[in-house]
Amino acid sequence: MIAETVCSAVSAAGLGIAAVTAWRKRFLAAARIAAYALVPVGLVMTGVVGWLADTAFSLTAWAGFCVLAVAWLLFATTRAVERRRGGGTRKERRAARTAEREPVAPAAAAPALGASRPPATRAKATPRAGDSSDDFSDIEAILKKHGI
Template sequence: MLAETICSAVSAAGLGIAAVTAYRRRFLRAARITGYALVPVGLVLTGAVQWLSGMVFKPAVWIGFGVLGLAWVLLVTTRALERRAVGGSGKTPGAVAPAASAPALGGGATGPSPKPQSAPAEDFSDIEAILKKHGI
């Protein structure tokens, strides 16, 4: 009952401000203020204010929000700690052999697969120096 009264008073005040604005010949602004002023009355008439005020003043609802907040904090914290423990490299901690899923190069032959011939070795010493400088 109190929430409906407050919404009605806010709407009445908004309509008064809109009337003064229209009197000053600022009709576009007055129409916008009228639209905002009618929102609280619309919420009262649809029953949204009663539902919201009933929800806000129940302790069980606030306990539920607290439990949801605690769950969110736990999920975010454990995710951050997991990333820190892994080293931020994106690897999963349970991966035993990361190269095990790579396709075989030998065409199904048993034993070690032959290494492919690579291009002549290039001089990467300057790149290595930069990486070492940054601790990578």
């Protein structure tokens, strides 16, 4: 009962504002305000407001919302864990995507690309320790790719 009264008051106030706006010769804005003002009355007349009021004060409805929240948390948690681990099916899809991106015959294009310039000379990195040689392998691969 209170919700219906509040909605009616809001609609009446909105229609009053729309009338003042129309009096100021701003008819487009007045029509838009009137449209917004009629929405609460329409919701009251269709019974949506009563249903929402009954739902808001229902213990069973709030328990249902809590169950939905727990379900959402479980979905979100499992997705986060799956992403962190990599997921078996996602790895397979990722491998298939990278296989599609790789050229079919990479060696066939190599002579055409390298024929226009002389072979590049580069200094080899001297390893400082036993497993330091792996440290520069990524850098060397990038330099090779760009012909440096």
